[in-house]
Amino acid sequence: MRKLKASGNELVALGALDAGCEVFAGYPITPSSEVMHKISVSFPAHGRKFIQMEDEIAAISVALGSSMSGKISMTNTSGPGMSLKAEQIGYGHMAEIPLVIVNVMRGGPSTGLPTRTQQSDILQARAPTNGDVRTIVLVPGTTEECYTETIRAFNLAEKFMQPVILLLDETLGHAARDIELPDLSEIQATLIKRRVNNKSDYQPYGVNDDEPAILNPFFTGQPYHITGLTHDHTGFPTEHPILSQKLIDRQFKKIDAHLGEIEKFKKCHLDDADYLIICYGSVYLAARDAIEKLREENQNVGIFRPITLWPSPEKRMSELAKKFDPQNILVIEMNKGQYLREVERSMRNRPQFLSKVNGRAISPLEIIEKLREMHHV
Amino acid sequence: MSKRQIRFTGVGGQGIISAGDILCDAAIKTGMHSVKIGTYNSQVRGGPTAIDVLCDEKTIYFPYAIDGEIEFMCSVADASYQIYKKGVMTNGIIVIDPNLVYPSADDRKSWRILEIPIVEIAKNEIGNIATQSSIALGVAVHITKCFDEKILLESILEKVPKKSKEANRRAFFLGIEYAKKLVESK
Incomplete structure (x- = not known):
């Protein structure tokens, strides 16, 4: 340590x-x-x-x-x-x-x-x-x-x-x-090294349909082409309808097929919670103080907070939607609801919302007041 | 010990943020958890600034002081005093520089306002205006009893430039002296 x-x-x-x-x-x-x-x-x-x-x-x-x-x-x-x-x-x-x-x-x-x-x-x-x-x-x-x-x-x-x-x-x-x-x-010990391919038939974008490209470091071996234009497996531009479709499909699938490796979230006091807060970033610090204070009064509030925000943990949120009534869920953000819509989409319901956009932090007291207003807790 | 909440306020460039930073260092060295966060506006110099320092034996989450719970505030500029005074608890202590901060009669009823001409002392008695933070820290340590004097001085000396270490040491002790006299006279 x-x-x-x-x-x-x-x-x-x-x-x-x-x-x-x-x-x-x-x-x-x-x-x-x-x-x-x-x-x-x-x-x-x-x-x-x-x-x-x-x-x-x-x-x-x-x-x-x-x-x-x-x-x-x-x-x-x-x-x-x-x-x-x-x-x-x-x-x-x-x-x-x-x-x-x-x-x-x-x-x-x-x-x-x-x-x-x-x-x-x-x-x-x-x-x-x-x-x-x-x-x-x-x-x-x-x-x-x-x-x-x-x-x-x-x-x-x-x-x-x-x-x-x-x-x-x-x-x-x-x-x-x-x-x-x-x-x-x-x-x-946890650091991931970039893949390289030194085989003679190397093609930077010639990979499986759920794999990322393999870009060997420039100037170290075989030359290849790189561009912002839609490209084929060699890296040269193409407008071929199948190859164009395949490229973007692969760039999505390389993420979507490996969501488990990307997803990260934390749960706090969720097991016995009657109310659920969903928040992220520094808002968590205010929410944590708020729920610790409420616990002293035997009010059980838990927190679910995504750490990987995108792709969003939509499955986890839809599971939580089965456990909590939308009246008992509070989303807190320092914006006008940029993640709220994603929570609503994942949960298929309309949770409560607390927001602030004046450049000042949301305080633990404001969170407690909002919860009290929602449920007279 | 419950959570201690302290605030320094001034204008950008006075060294207020550094003072809070040093206080936070000292609290951690003492073995407490501590967090500090500054608030400032987009002016480079001259805008109102504040720094909150929280100390606790327990883990601290929310890093800002809670309005109405600050036990000690030190202010060396009226602009920031007026904005940030409302954070201080009823009967809390506010140390002000009377040449730069102008509390109302009502303010004096709400809080214990102590006057120490910090900037004048730094200029005339130390001969280095940049030592005003060390004077303020001396005042803070004597009044709050929240920190170990020796550890705080160590933290100051680690942060200030080599050539002004001696001046800052003198400034720190002078701050303690002024605070002592003031507390005794009240």
């Missing part, structure tokens, strides 16, 4: 270092800048590459290019920067280039509330670019998880050969506290 004091942003930086990330390219933006600030010191000290580019688009482009050369890569931003990166995120999906993209969410839309907290980019993370993409989006709910989910983001990116988005909110990014992390050796 390693004991330290750190903020979520600092732990993302440490997670990147421990995951073996070799190239970081970014452009500073509140409230995410501490990730970059830390990495600007730690990466050069460990022989890794750090570069501050002229803007967010250049930053993701450098990170994608480095990843194509076989280097584990990362970029970091906040909401407005995600908007700028949109085109290149699509390129990462189409060409199947692994990359970790961190978004420390602030108030939106546009430049919004730069220094304030919000879960404003949940739907943007699901569909961050044009076209059909199956994104993987991880949302830590505790300070420690900012570290462990960073590690997992790199592993999922390398395994499924596509960008993975790690979403923090400003509260998690900036709150610093005493924490315990697993030892580095323990983390290193």
Whole structure:
């Protein structure tokens, strides 16, 4: 165990270092800048590459290019920067280039509330670019998880050969506290290496219909083509109707056939709960305080919180819908209901909803008041 | 011991966020759980800032202080004092710099307001305005009794630049002295 004091942003930086990330390219933006600030010191000290580019688009482009050369890569931003990166995120999906993209969410839309907290980019993370993409989006709910989910983001990116988005909110990014992390050796034992194929008949996209592409590092052997255009197994563009259909089908199936490896959620006090809270990110911290307080009054409230937000744990939520009446389910978000619709879709019912979009955190007391209002608990 | 909730407020650039950070370090070194979170606006300097520091023997989840539960607040700017004072519990202690913060008569009924000219002391007695955070920490440690003096001083010296370590040490003890005098006189 390693004991330290750190903020979520600092732990993302440490997670990147421990995951073996070799190239970081970014452009500073509140409230995410501490990730970059830390990495600007730690990466050069460990022989890794750090570069501050002229803007967010250049930053993701450098990170994608480095990843194509076989280097584990990362970029970091906040909401407005995600908007700028949109085109290149699509390129990462189409060409199947692994990359970790961190978004420390602030108030939106546009430049919004730069220094304030919000879960404003949940739907943007699901569909961050044009076209059909199956994104993987991880949302830590505790300070420690900012570290462990960073590690997992790199592993999922390398395994499924596509960008993975790690979403923090400003509260998690900036709150610093005493924490315990697993030892580095323990983390290193879990790291997933990118597949390579050195056979003479190598074709980067010539894989099974539920498999990710195998992109050998550029400049290390056989040349191949890479493009944002729809392409065949060789990587060269095609408009062939069957091959075009197959490509996108495979890019979905490589995720959908392996949901068990991607899904992650936590349950808290659910076994004996009469009421259910569904939340994620830093809202969990307020909800946890609220339910601990209610338990002292013998009110049993439990929490279900997705950590992999997309693809959403829809089966788990539909199971919970059988156990709880929608009147007893409360979804809490710091947005206007970006995940609420997904919960409704999965549960096939209309739960209660508590929301705030003024850049301030939802407090434990507000949650307790909402529950009391719902049920006179 | 139940949860302790402390808040420092000022304007951006005064070192308020650093003071809270140091307090959090010291609490953790003492063996407590502690969390700190700053609140600021998008102005680089001059905007109202606050930092909440919570300490508890139990795990802390929600990182912000709860309005009405803060036992001690220190404020060196009126703009932030006015915004953040409502977080302090009835009869809680607010240490203000009387040259920069202007509480109303009602405020003085609601809270125990102690006046220490922190910025003037840093400027005139230490000769380094950047030491105002260390003075504030000295005041905080004496009044809250929440932290070990030695450990807090250690935490300060770890964070401040090498060339101003001595000035910060003096500032810390001066803060304790002023707090002592004030508490004794009341």
